[in-house]
Amino acid sequence: MRMSELSAKSGVAIPTIKYYLREGLLPQGAQIAATRAEYDESHLRRLRLIRALLEVGRLPVAAIKQVIEAVEDETLPTHIMLGIAHYALSPKVEPESGEEWQLARAQVDGLIDDLGWQIHPEAPTRDELAQTLVRMRQLGLPINLSPYVETARKLVSEIEIDTIPFDGPRDAAVEALVLGTVLYGRAFDVLRRLAHESESARRMGS
């Protein structure tokens, strides 16, 4: 298909498609004449992925570039590629100095070991969880992660992981991961606040 058709089918404007081509986010089409290139389904799929990362994941273009490079590097095993997408979605957390941080980080590493979870030693999510624990401790909240661990484990292993097409095109797997992580995460967060409102009304007997 020509660029105009690619634009119509993807809903991405032509100047934006040209920008993605210049930035290397979208592979060049097949040059079939001096002023004409031909695009196919793989370009459509890539545009879907970029939109998902940009609009739903709200990633900056630099982070999108990292993810795309992982998608294109076919020597990377699928789960490493997915890990890169996951890490791009995770906020960057600066480790803090002091004993409080050391303790929280050791607690996170211990938890992951005890669970037997396969998590990269450098995964930024370890620091993200450590930071959350430090804040909880500073604010005097009781720290009992067990129900959250069990809930997350169950949700992911019984439901969410099956929505990722591990054997399909690499673009599609990353897209499913990003959309699932962000949108089902948002849905769960709203449902949790709704459950809070209802349960507190019930307890107050109104």
Added chain:
Amino acid sequence: MRMSELSAKSGVAIPTIKYYLREGLLPQGAQIAATRAEYDESHLRRLRLIRALLEVGRLPVAAIKQVIEAVEDETLPTHIMLGIAHYALSPKVEPESGEEWQLARAQVDGLIDDLGWQIHPEAPTRDELAQTLVRMRQLGLPINLSPYVETARKLVSEIEIDTIPFDGPRDAAVEALVLGTVLYGRAFDVLRRLAHESESARRMGS
């Protein structure tokens, strides 16, 4: 205690305390001399609440004012006061025009009815969930909320609701709600991403 002691105990700087007094977020102390006011535990508790709303909930001052007004209006039942805090934490979502939105919103209202959840008809969380459903549908994601509903219900009714001191000071109940919603929400979100990494490594057999 004097303002200097209130500042030391709360970790809030004196100019900031004066700002909260001017804005009406913090009640005036008892005037015991022309240039001296006396503060007590209720002021400390209020400062804790303001910090929780500001630093953990990341609410703008205008929203904090609404929550504080609800805390101070003792004619409001506790669960209405907590609802106001909850709504302040929820992003504002503009209803969209078109049939897609109508359908999603009807689906949300139907879900809440079916569950028998006690949710205010004007709760902004209804629109927030409708928006999430519209995005899922536009992106072609399967919409099956059941496992999320069940998970949220269980987590809230069996664990989280018991961390809210309904019978204690009103400030303390709101503080517990805000801290719990934001920090346990964040903890769950990280754990879910960790579970994804581990489960996808397991499935890929590495």
